[in-house]
Amino acid sequence: MSVxxxxxxLVFASMHDSSVSELTEHRTMGSIPFGGRYRLIDFPLSNLVxxxxxxxxVITKANYGSLLDHLGSGRDWDLARKKGGLHLLPPxxxxxxxxxxxxDALANIWSFVEHSNAQYxxxxxxxxxxxxxxxxxxxxxxxxxxxITLIYGKGYYDEAKNTSTTILQFDEENYVKDxxxxxxxKGECNQWLEMLIISKELLKQIVFDSVSRNTFxxxxxxxxxxECGYKIMGFEHKDLFMRIDSTEAYFAANKRLxxxxxxxxxxxxxxxxxxxxxxxxxxxxxxxxxxxxxLIADGCIIEGTVENSILFRGVKVGKGTVIKDSVIMxxxxxxxxxxxxxxxxxxNVEIRSDKILNGSETYPVYIKKNGKI
Amino acid sequence: xxxxxxxxxxxxxxxxxxxxxxLTKNVAKPAVPYGGKYRLIDFPLSNCTxxxxxxxxxxxQYQPLVLNEYIGNGQPWDLDxxxxxxxxxxxxxxxxxxxxxxxxxxxxxQNMDFIRRYDPEYVVVLGGDHIYKxxxxxxxxxxxxxxxxxxxxxxxxPLAEASRFGIxxxxxxxxxxxxxxxxxxxxSTLASMGIYVFSWKKLEKYLIExxxxxxxxxxxxxxxxxxxxxxxxxxxxxDEQRLFAYEFEGYxxxxxxxxxxxxxxxxxxxxxxxxxxxxxxxxxxxxxxxVPPQYVGNNAKIENSMIAxxxxxxxxxxxxxxxxxxxxxxDAVVNYSIVMPGAVIKSGAVVEYAIIGSDSVIESxxxxxxxxxxxxxxxxxxxxxxxxxxxVSGDKSVEPxxxxxxxx
Numbered sequence: 206m207s208v209x210x211x212x213x214x215l216v217f218a219s220m221h222d223s224s225v226s227e228l229t230e231h232r233t234m235g236s237i238p239f240g241g242r243y244r245l246i247d248f249p250l251s252n253l254v255x256x257x258x259x260x261x262x263v264i265t266k267a268n269y270g271s272l273l274d275h276l277g278s279g280r281d282w283d284l285a286r287k288k289g290g291l292h293l294l295p296p297x298x299x300x301x302x303x304x305x306x307x308x309d310a311l312a313n314i315w316s317f318v319e320h321s322n323a324q325y326x327x328x329x330x331x332x333x334x335x336x337x338x339x340x341x342x343x344x345x346x347x348x349x350x351x352x353i354t355l356i357y358g359k360g361y362y363d364e365a366k367n368t369s370t371t372i373l374q375f376d377e378e379n380y381v382k383d384x385x386x387x388x389x390x391k392g393e394c395n396q397w398l399e400m401l402i403i404s405k406e407l408l409k410q411i412v413f414d415s416v417s418r419n420t421f422x423x424x425x426x427x428x429x430x431x432e433c434g435y436k437i438m439g440f441e442h443k444d445l446f447m448r449i450d451s452t453e454a455y456f457a458a459n460k461r462l463x464x465x466x467x468x469x470x471x472x473x474x475x476x477x478x479x480x481x482x483x484x485x486x487x488x489x490x491x492x493x494x495x496x497x498x499x500l501i502a503d504g505c506i507i508e509g510t511v512e513n514s515i516l517f518r519g520v521k522v523g524k525g526t527v528i529k530d531s532v533i534m535x536x537x538x539x540x541x542x543x544x545x546x547x548x549x550x551x552x553n554v555e556i557r558s559d560k561i562l563n564g565s566e567t568y569p570v571y572i573k574k575n576g577k578i
Numbered sequence: 579x580x581x582x583x584x585x586x587x588x589x590x591x592x593x594x595x596x597x598x599x600x601l602t603k604n605v606a607k608p609a610v611p612y613g614g615k616y617r618l619i620d621f622p623l624s625n626c627t628x629x630x631x632x633x634x635x636x637x638x639q640y641q642p643l644v645l646n647e648y649i650g651n652g653q654p655w656d657l658d659x660x661x662x663x664x665x666x667x668x669x670x671x672x673x674x675x676x677x678x679x680x681x682x683x684x685x686x687x688q689n690m691d692f693i694r695r696y697d698p699e700y701v702v703v704l705g706g707d708h709i710y711k712x713x714x715x716x717x718x719x720x721x722x723x724x725x726x727x728x729x730x731x732x733x734x735x736p737l738a739e740a741s742r743f744g745i746x747x748x749x750x751x752x753x754x755x756x757x758x759x760x761x762x763x764x765x766s767t768l769a770s771m772g773i774y775v776f777s778w779k780k781l782e783k784y785l786i787e788x789x790x791x792x793x794x795x796x797x798x799x800x801x802x803x804x805x806x807x808x809x810x811x812x813x814x815x816x817d818e819q820r821l822f823a824y825e826f827e828g829y830x831x832x833x834x835x836x837x838x839x840x841x842x843x844x845x846x847x848x849x850x851x852x853x854x855x856x857x858x859x860x861x862x863x864x865x866x867x868x869v870p871p872q873y874v875g876n877n878a879k880i881e882n883s884m885i886a887x888x889x890x891x892x893x894x895x896x897x898x899x900x901x902x903x904x905x906x907x908x909d910a911v912v913n914y915s916i917v918m919p920g921a922v923i924k925s926g927a928v929v930e931y932a933i934i935g936s937d938s939v940i941e942s943x944x945x946x947x948x949x950x951x952x953x954x955x956x957x958x959x960x961x962x963x964x965x966x967x968x969x970v971s972g973d974k975s976v977e978p979x980x981x982x983x984x985x986x
Contacts, residue, residue, distance in 0.1 A: 487615050500874075502887065
């Protein structure tokens with residue numbers, strides 16, 4: 206893919222942090238570990254880079270130490286550039302304190318956007334795991350002359366389970382007719398994937414209008430506000446997407462990677478998902494190891510049994526230990542003869558020998574970072 | 579402006595590695611894959627970085643495309659530096675004419691200007707075909723402490739194997755008194771590892787002298803050579819320079835042959851192996867591929883193996899080393915083998931005691947290699963090898979010692 210200087214990417218690293226409060230206690234949504242070797246922000250960043258977007262701003266909020274550590278100079282996404290490249294945009298609000306909504310955040314980082322020569326801006330969050338090429342969206346945006354193009358996917362929505370979900374309704378001409386946030390319904394819906402394309406000029410107008418009106422929310426003030434009169438259209442992303450809007454959803458999304466269709470949809474050979482390089486040795490399987498239906502990252506040393514699980518980099522599994530249906534994050538050490546089922550361990554957890562831990566599919570037991578059992 | 583460097587490393591990476599046959603058909607030997615995610619050159623490059631040597635010249639000649647691409651700007655090894663860093667140095671044409679590197683000493687001779695830019699005190703000369711972790715800075719310290727002109731790292735080998743190596747004969751202070759290349763009756767078991775520390779001014783002098791001397795011999799129609807062991811070390815000994823042997827203790831493996839490459843990979847599966855690739859204080863860096871973690875399927879059976887990211891395993895894998903992006907389908911069997919990046923072992927294929935090159939395909943029903951127990955005459959047994967990008971069709975088998983470089 207050649208490089209496109211006409212589009213600027215803006216990624217919100219912290220949108221909807223509170224829906225997975227356990228996992229974001231010490232980090233942003235964007236830096237939640239996912240799929241054995243990734244962080245959630247790897248998906249929007251890789252989508253932008255693979256679509257040729259040369260310049261990307263990452264808008265941070267609180268707790269962004271781990272995000273900075275992950276992104277570094279942006280080199281692993283090929284974004285350590287003189288022209289374009291990765292820019293980390295730390296939070297502050299003109300109205301004091303941390304920004305209150307997307308429009309407020311954009312107002313505060315506007316000088317970065319202003320300096321860009323790009324004509325279009327792509328906004329994305331980190332809580333949707335998907336692989337998408339933005340070029341067809343951009344084409345449609347240009348061809349229809351829409352003011353804003355919202356990227357959506359068709360998927361099952363249940364208000365009892367899903368949080369932070371925006372549902373779109375369209376008229377016959379594919380204009381957005383209605384925008385509903387967490388409506389009390391369930392069934393197949395057009396779900397906004399929290400990604401949109403807009404011209405820089407219009408975005409500037411919206412952002413500065415909102416500052417003068419003291420309004421902050423893009424969804425509430427612009428998308429839901431029919432009086433704005435903007436021509437808002439939808440672009441259907443037909444491939445797989447997974448919304449991380451609860452710990453349960455996080456657990457389920459990781460486990461969906463065990464399905465080859467899911468992996469095929471996310472990890473396409475021509476559009477790799479980039480991430481920070483770990484320089485770990487390959488996985489070492491011991492004499493009595495027994496592995497079934499699992500995703501295992503480099504640096505693991507496995508002597509026991511692992512089934513239906515995701516093991517991140519550098520996990521150690523002792524002899525006689527059985528791990529089932531679990532998500533074991535980076536650096537976790539598990540001793541000998543443990544029984545572990547339906548568990549999420551955060552980074553660098555230590556589980557000593559002979560422990561038995563059981564969660565359930567809908568309530569996986571979560572063990573926080575650096576925990577010792 | 580170049581800042582002065584105390585140490586510059588020169589890595590000899592031009593060798594063809596002809597004894598690796600099909601595996602070095604299109605790639606230089608230092609680019610040969612090893613250990614699931616590495617290439618041979620990762621070891622000396624990572625050792626340089628971990629030893630604090632940040633200026634490395636890599637001398638390339640044979641099939642450099644893959645190697646050049648792999649080294650790139652040196653970023654994976656932290657060798658993308660404003661001052662110093664890694665530089666690939668191929669032979670070039672000058673006003674005096676163009677010439678290939680005519681031996682290891684000549685390769686350095688032709689790049690003396692590169693070294694002079696950094697005005698170093700010491701030059702470390704390395705090869706690109708050994709597996710080991712070594713702190714070169716300790717060897718440089720040893721060199722300085724002995725006020726040596728040249729320090730050669732040596733490893734104690736069993737007497738029975740000593741005649742395969744260049745052997746150093748030392749006095750009680752580790753001062754080298756004699757050097758014999760592959761002696762029939764070795765007088766010592768200290769084998770040269772092909773790693774040298776030279777005081778640069780001294781090396782410069784001997785490189786120039788050897789060059790002039792060899793060229794004069796060539797003009798007279800006599801036999802000549804421009805090598806480190808044979809010429810530079812021998813001349814320095816003749817002139818009674820201070821040569822010292824620095825004894826290395828640890829894992830060191832030459833991977834010059836197919837059998838030794840296979841063995842060096844199998845060594846990684848031994849629990850007693852003194853080469854810890856998980857050691858965070860001395861990482862071996864490599865250029866990563868952007869692939870998801872490996873997936874192990876419901877029908878897989880994996881024991882005592884090393885497998886890299888991006889692989890999809892649904893068959894049986896035992897005592898094997900599998901590189902990134904390898905596929906082992908259901909009912910495929912891989913035993914005691916090395917499978918290089920991107921290779922596919924189809925359902926029903928059997929691979930044992932074999933090396934399968936990158937991106938090769940072993941079709942269903944094919945049988946590669948054989949257990950030594952099933953071979954009557956032990957001399958007939960050896961590793962079966964399938965080169966890079968080779969397809970072995972389902973009705974074919976590859977016998978022990980056989981090397982396949984084309985589709986069959």
